[in-house]
Amino acid sequence: MIKKELISMSSTLPTARLFINGEFCMSESGKTLEVINPATGEVIGHLSAADKVDVNRAVKAAKDSFESGVWSQISGRERAKVLNRFADLFEANLEELYRLETLNNGRPISETRAQISRLPDFFRYFAAEAWTHRDAVVPIEGPYLHYIQRIPLGVCALMTSFNHPLMILSKSLAPALATGNSVVIKPSEQTPFTTVRLVELLIEAGIPKGVVNLINGLGIEAGAPLADHPDVKKVVFTGGTEVGRSIGKSAANHFAKMTLELGGKGAVIIFDDMDLKRAVDGASFAAFIGAGQTCVCGSRILVQRSIYNKFLEAFKTKVNSIRYGDPFDPKTQLGPVISARSLDRILKMLDTARNQGAKVLTGGKVPTDAPKGGFFLEPTVFYDVTPEMEIANEEVFGPVTVVMPFDEEEDAIQIANGTRYGLAAGVWTNDVARSHRVASKLIFGMVWIQDHHRLDPASPWGGFKDSGVGRETGKESFEHFTETRAVTVNITGQTVDWYSPSDQPKRLN
Structure with a gap:
């Protein structure tokens, strides 16, 4: 099935272009990059690679549209109507988006169906927030009417990663647009195609010219100058912690707000009163969904010692049953990692783990029966792992977990x-x-009880410590795409003559 998809796509080898000021275009430099199917290693298209010149064009278009008021100054109700139209178009094109995302990032079609099908409701949720939002009237001392207005920020940079291109974009794009901002989107250079398609649907829904702009390209050539641009008022980034730290510094230089969803080392804690099958099924889902390429994956499974050996035995059996292979086969349960470079990095981490004394329960090798040319790794479990080992501390971002x-x-x-x-x-x-x-003692931004990986547009998403700052989704995200303006109205109809010779007591503030 992969081969058929490649034939249909490669007959034209599509190019993911930029979208600036209402028009699709190539970068000023004309530079392009190859886009690879991680399941086969074959080229499935190209992207037009932006640089600082293109970033400046995109930010200017976004700023001009914002200042014109064509989106920023219309009512929340009018914005909601457009977002709801877009949600309907999104839903009507789900089948195409499922297949395009699976082709581009290698996730099994069963996973892309389950994830992307929920995304139209993210736009409906934030459309409802825009429609129903009320400014607050705050009682203050004295004869004053005091109210708070929430106003959009301006140009927002939305930078997404390869693992969940549409989901990660939707988490920030929906509240950014609902609150009246203009945006410049920078997707991962490895997975640009579904983002381009989403922009086409936004145009069809009626988003005004210049409000949504798209730049493709490398992080250092396009992402860095975008985060550093003085006209960008908020930066949203999902990715590795060290890159996020650099982006945060750039944003701080011009006092931009930021939401950074960065690395993770998720813990799955299993107590001995838990049904063993449920525990094994839950831990498998937490560890291997998305080939472990999620910041929230269960990369550390902590099991109470009284059931530790029984868990290892049952977990090994479960993990060995996971089917890897052609992502377009509905029976496939585990896809490839995103690139040859990523696979090589993971294999080096596995070697380090072995050298430090960790033992392989199952997996740990490149499978010989996976699709030829793809970047596959067997689902891998280590045990006899101690907390100070690298494998227990650093993010692997692959189908690898440890049981402790x-x-x-x-x-x-x-x-x-x-x-x-x-x-x-x-x-x-x-x-x-x-x-x-x-749950109350865990220093994590999100804790699931008897579950994992659950996301809802109404729930705030984000972490503590080196996992980032700010929150996506929920009312928190809606408000973080705005700034507050306090308005105080003197309702007495009189003005104090501060400089009169009268000794009458006066109020200064």
């Missing part, structure tokens, strides 16, 4: 919190009181 024992509740909490990351964790227990107690 703990004795008591406090041990599990200490191990889980013992990393520089704090994005997501899961707690598996049938003890209701313990589940809430443990």
Whole structure:
């Protein structure tokens, strides 16, 4: 099935162009980059590679549209109508988007269907926020009417990663547009195609010229000058912690707001009162969905010692049953990692883990029966892992997890919190009181109880520590795409003559 897709796509080898000021165009330099199918290693298209010149053009278009008021100054109700039209178009084109994203990033079609099908509702949710938003009237001392207005920021830079191109974009694009901002989107150079298609649907829905702009290209050539641009008022970035740190510094130089969703080292804590099958199924889902290429993946599975050996045995059986292969085959459960470079990095981390004493429970090799040329790795589990090992501390971003024992509740909490990351964790227990107690002590931005990977447009998404700053989705995200303006109205009909000779007491503030 992959081969058929490649034939149909490669007959024209599409080029992901830029979209600036209402027009698709090539970069000023004319430079292009190849786009690779990670399941086969074959070229499936190209992208037009932007640089600083193109970034400046895109930011200017976004700024001009914002200042014109064509989107920023219309009512929330009118913006909501456009976003709801877009959500309907998004939904009507889901089948095409499923297949295009699977082709581009290698996720099994069953995963892209399950994830992308929910995304139109993100735009509906934020359309509802825009439609129903009310400014606050705040009681203050004295004869004054005091109210707070939330106003859009201006130009927002939205930079997304390869692992969930449409989902990550939707989390920030929906609130950015709902609040009246103009945007410049910079997708990963590895997965540009679904973003281009989404922009086409936005145009069809009626987004005004210049409000949405798209630049493709390398992070250092397009992403860095975008984050550094003085006219960008907010930067949203999803990716690695060190790149995020650099982007955060650039944004801080011109006092831009920022939301950075960065690395993670998720902990899945399993207590001995949990049904073993449920625990194994939950841990497998947490660790290997998206080939482990998610910042919230369950890359550390902490199991109470009394069931540790039983868990290892059952977990090995489960992991060995996971089917890797052609992402377009509905039976495939695990796709490739994104690139040869990524695969090489992961394999080096596995060698380091072995050298440090970790033992392989299963996996750990490049499979010989996977599609030829693809960047596949067997689903891999390590045990006899100690907290100080690299594999227990650093993000792998691949289908790799470790299983570590703990004795008591406090041990599990200490191990889980013992990393520089704090994005997501899961707690598996049938003890209701313990589940809430443990969740309250975990230094993570998101905690799931008897579940993992759950996302909703109404729920804030983000982490603590080196996992980033700010929140995507939820009311928090809606408000973070705005700035507050306080308006105070003297309702007495009189003005104090401060400089009169009268000794009458006067109020200064």
